[in-house]
Amino acid sequence: MSAPLGAPWPASAGRDGGALVLGGVSAPALAAEHGTPAYVLDESDFRARARAYRAAFADAFEAIGTGVDVYYAGKALLTVAVARWAREEGLRVDTASGGELAVALRAGVPGAELGLHGNNKSDGEIDAALVAGVGRIIVDSLAEVDRVAALAAARGVAAPVMVRVTTGVHAGGHEFISTAHEDQKFGLSVNAGPDGGDAPAMQALLRVQERPSLRLLGIHSHIGSQILDGAGFVEAARAVLRLRADLAARTGVLVEEVDLGGGYGIAYLPGEETVDPFTIARDIAHAVATASAELGTALPRISIEPGRAIVGPSGVTLYTVGTVKPVLVTGDDGATFTRLYVSVDGGMSDNIRPALYGARYHAELANRTSTAAPALARVVGKHCESGDIVLQEIRLPGDIAAGDLLAVAATGAYGRSMASNYNLLPRPPVVAVADGASCVIVRRETVDDLLALDQG
The missing domain is CATH 2.40.37.10 (Lyase, Ornithine Decarboxylase; Chain A, domain 1)
Incomplete structure (x- = not known):
């Protein structure tokens, strides 16, 4: 050959x-x-890319003194086999619907290693996540905080949640897939409104802490897709860590985890640039360490969510x-x-x-x-x-x-x-x-x- x-x-x-x-x-x-037509998927290539992201981020964050979890973003492609491959290579699985959640569970991924995303989750999807014991539900609005709290209370459990925030960092290959600028459907802004009150993100974090049926894990940010420059991730990390420090100053609670999402770009044409996981992991780790030191806060545990970067090529x-x-x-x-x-x-x-x-x-x-x-x-x-x-x-x-x-x-x-x-x-x-x-x-x-x- x-x-x-x-x-x-x-x-x-x-x-x-x-x-x-x-x-x-x-x-x-x-x-x-x-x-034909047929989608052909190279299993060894998928596994190698999954291992590379896990190793790159584990090494980079171990070097600064904290840990990291890598979630495979199932929205890119999720089948029972793909979910199994991801878990066998040490990745957790992020889902964005009840259907994706069901596939991951069918693959044998434990609920504790799953996350559930979505800007408009149904009560049925939230309840399925609670029954499965998912490790985190990423809440996307103030109203959803109350809905998850009510459903968790009805089941007598404390739901582990993260609050998705928008940092204003605009990154990605197309406007439709850039998800951290203000004028879009995802998350809650870290910026205060014209009345000078608490930013929507801070309101949601405070509301989660007030609900006995919710357990606040941390803060989630995702700035877009097909991103080839690490600068956006660095700026988003700084914004999220400032919000984390502000919350600690208000409540005395320093949340344990920060999720910086995914969106790492790949080459679609010969000669195009692609993200090197080791380089971008090192850049993000440096930004997290620097910002945490400047803010005087302990390092958080980090999580990321590559999808396209693993399965696309x-x-x-x-x-x-x-x-x-x-x-x-x-x-x-x-x-x-x-x-x-x-x-x-x-x-x-x-x-x-x-x-x-x-x-x-x-x-x-x-x-x-x-x-x-x-x-x-x-x-x-x-x-x-x-x-x-x-x-x-x-x-x-x-x-x-x-x-x-x-x-x-x-x-x-x-x-x-x-x-x-x-x-x-x-x-x-x-x-x-x-x-x-x-x-x-x-x-x-x-x-x-x-x-x-x-x-x-």
């Missing part, structure tokens, strides 16, 4: 006889056995090419050129991110190599939607044809988890590969599955 392809592909990706190989299994063999989507259509295009300068529209057997139902965020991906011919001259191409899906574009612009071999396989890299995060049944397409399977073998961990949906939900 050829040398590894490097980012944005999984570590095991290479070529054998021209065919793309993932986890020791060739793309043509995967397509023959499992069909581990996943590849495999498609079969159908229609290839040359289209004559007139550019802004009046010149004409030909663009190949390469249609595949999936599209926006299995990867909504290009349509939703303008996300860019890289693809390669997966069943063979070609000596044909590269042609300007646009990879599109099969949906009845002009915006159903998988790759806006890419150069592919000019002889690409129906029946060829196309692999799109770095689709492990937010492909399957955001997939839909648009145009009533069944969702693709998730196929794990490792050591030359493949295994279906989430089966392909069928038309019978779709019809089973329709009550006629």
Whole structure:
């Protein structure tokens, strides 16, 4: 097999006889056995990235004298197998809904190693978390403080909670995934309003302390996603630690834990930057140590929540090419050129991110190599939607044809988890590969599955 392809592909990706190989299994063999489209997940790559984040942050925070917990952010991709892999590599699991919570529990993750997020949790979701004995419920509003307190009191338990705050730090690859600026739905601001009263975040922290059925664990902050610069995490950490010190000055209680969220960026295109976990862990640890010393407070225990950074590069989507259509295009300068529209057997139902965020991906011919001259191409899906574009612009071999396989890299995060049944397409399977073998961990949906939900 050829040398590894490097980012944005999984570590095991290479070529054998021209065919793309993932986890020791060739793309043509995967397509023959499992069909296309299919999400292919490199188990060894996932595990290695999970270990790297755990080791990087454990080492960095041990060096300053405190501990850290790494939660795998299940919203990126959560299956029973994925949750098991994460736990086996020493990670806890963060969930954002009752469904994600149920999957993690089915995987055997103990409740104490789970967290429950959400800006609008239902009473049923909160109660399920209490029954499961989750290690923390991250409350997102003043009203939710009271709701969690009432449900916990009804069960005769003290619910462990963290308060999610917004620090005003704006970071991330797209406005929709930047989650710490003020004008958005998540969390409670650390800044006081125009009346000069307590900031919403402080109000929530004080209210939690007043409720006997709640136990305040700490403060939670998440500043966004696909972040490539550690400066945002450093500023957010300082803001959260100031709030922690202010609360201690008001109440005499210094909360034990601070969660700095996730959002660590990955490479989607060849040559793009990706976050090095050891570098960013060291930068954040230094900021926590410095700010704590300046504030005169003891170091908190830290927790983080990487999701995309672990599973994103581990996943590849495999498609079969159908229609290839040359289209004559007139550019802004009046010149004409030909663009190949390469249609595949999936599209926006299995990867909504290009349509939703303008996300860019890289693809390669997966069943063979070609000596044909590269042609300007646009990879599109099969949906009845002009915006159903998988790759806006890419150069592919000019002889690409129906029946060829196309692999799109770095689709492990937010492909399957955001997939839909648009145009009533069944969702693709998730196929794990490792050591030359493949295994279906989430089966392909069928038309019978779709019809089973329709009550006629």
